[in-house]
Amino acid sequence: MSTAPALVTVVERPHSIRHMSPLRRLFRPFWVIPALVSLAAVVVGLTLPLVDAGLRHQIGVAFPGGPDGARSVLGTIASAMISVTGLVFSITMVVMQLASSQFSPRILQDFLSTRITQWTLGAFVASFVYSLTVLREVRGASGGGEVFVPQLSVSLAYVLVLTAFALFLAFIRTIMSLIQVSDVVSRIGEATCRAVEEHFPEADDAPERGTWAPSGPERTVRAGDRHGHVVEVDERRLAALAREHDLHVELLVGPGDFVAPGTALARVWGDTAEDADEGVEKALALGSQRSLPQDPAFGVRQLVDVAERALSPGINDPTTATQVLAELRVILGRAVTRRDAPRHVADEDGAPRVALRSDTVEDLLRLAVEEVAHYGADTLQVPRALEQLLGELDAVALPEHRPALDRTRALVARRTEDD
Template structure:
């Protein structure tokens, strides 16, 4: 493949990641804590039996008798289940606070935190491990008793690890509820997907191939479940169409809701049976919530939601809205120096895929429309947005200039209206 062909391919399809099967397995909140608990239970079952031959040769282990071991393990188990309940309660309070103060759409960011998952897992695992080892302590303090000294010592080490995780968890929670941390995190994740999704402006804009008009009737693939289109395997669709001398059209863009029975794909593949087309259904992933992997609009949507909530009369926190505006400034500055994706993908001159990529003008409108609407009466928002738009025009590509000038006129009108109002 020539360098020009590679550049054309890079400009036609976004360089975004898809969630692997392994990633989907580890994504739920309960998976990591469960794995830690299972490992602790297995170690608690096997270690007391394995250490019968080695405990007497190990220094710095528990040297008490059976009664002391039972007392220590019982104390650890009782204390850890209580602290686990405390940590879980703190997590629920933080989740509720984030939902009411910012937006419900940031809850996934809190629950996906590995610090929170690991803390709950280690606390619960310490409780399970202590109970498991407790059953191996036999007899009393007499000479016929058996105390798995290494196992009891490991329980004490797990308590120390739990204390360390508790301190890390408190630091994480106190930082994660700060608006600056939330806004910065959303901005960083959005910047990552923006740079992967939209091609850089290297040289002149390549022409977009004409959309074909096939004469044959297409095979339609409908959604079998409702939800949001979270991922689309565009490269898989393109490669399948190339292999079968076919044309595939994606009807639903990333981030849009679909109901059962709605068409998501149209396939023109002469001579191909419908059962050969059905495997393409897995190329469109429908989930309950949107994901960041292929959706540049999601981070902007969350930031705008936080800004709108801050501007509401019930919260009345315009400074937070200014922080959101500044983060949107950072994202839009990265957007307007990049090009839109072509919606028609050709391989060796033959159109193989038609899809509906997100457009930079749409993302600019998403970032500014509601923020200017709800912040039109705030003395801080219109002037801030106006300054942002003037800066964007100094770096924007020519194809984005007209849209930015339109938004500049809207922001300028809002700023002038504020200046003429009493107290403005």
């Protein structure tokens, strides 16, 4: 079934999925860095005593004590390091629980990806296993053999302890930043602003146009056994697929949408539409969590969650909600001064082949203010902050977005009156 031709704007720079390198994929899990650092500590703890054994003279800067002193030092370091490792792990768990309950479970992804936490945990575990590994190489006179004290190895244990505690101080500083609402809101806001700038073209960019004219048999492509949130859409791959098979593809899901087995992913027009099923599905990257690069609404969602938690009866902190609205003012200010994102992707010949599903500026406006207006209607600060936000946006918005602002203002008024 064909549809009537329509003149549409096309994406100037189609997005393609940036596949993660094997090295980055390796270091992504939280436990990898601590495990690798600990393994390296074991290797060094086995090899450095061999270097000590080859040295026939005292090194001035190395550990000067005897076997008993070396055992005492290494044993003390090992016991202290395993205790502090438990402390670091406990602090990490408490902060994650606090962030999840006070702000939003969706911000835990940022916390777990903080490298300083992984390196700190790795440094303490590495100091522990290194000290135990070197301890077995210390030999005293009681055994009847030659006395051997690995001076360099014991000295390195000192260095590891100093490094671990330096990382611990940096870890505490990072933790304090992660649990301050102002830093949390600012960090999410900065990332969301970058996503808005990538998603919405600037107002003075001349849009490219083309004719969207799908024809031929129509077919619906459905998801297979995979499920998850749409994280990225490989627009280049879809356009190349459509050109190769002479198809037109309209996506029915976009970044942030949840896909379950059997979900309708796209409508495809063309005589070879059946060949497109696998290609369309592979062009959609799914994940267990939403992410920002193609989904600026996810950043807005995180901020709204923080505001809603602050407005809950158990917390009752409207000041935090107004702080979130101030950050949303910056994000939405970027959005309303830009054009809505084009929804069509052209092939190499300039013919629109793919119709995308993406959020508009009005979608972001509604998401940012509707729920906050509902939950904050009984406070004094939130309605005033919302009115100020919409007024400031109206002063800088492009003419094409002013009707959306008017509709959003009317929506906020209805929410406030209903409550």
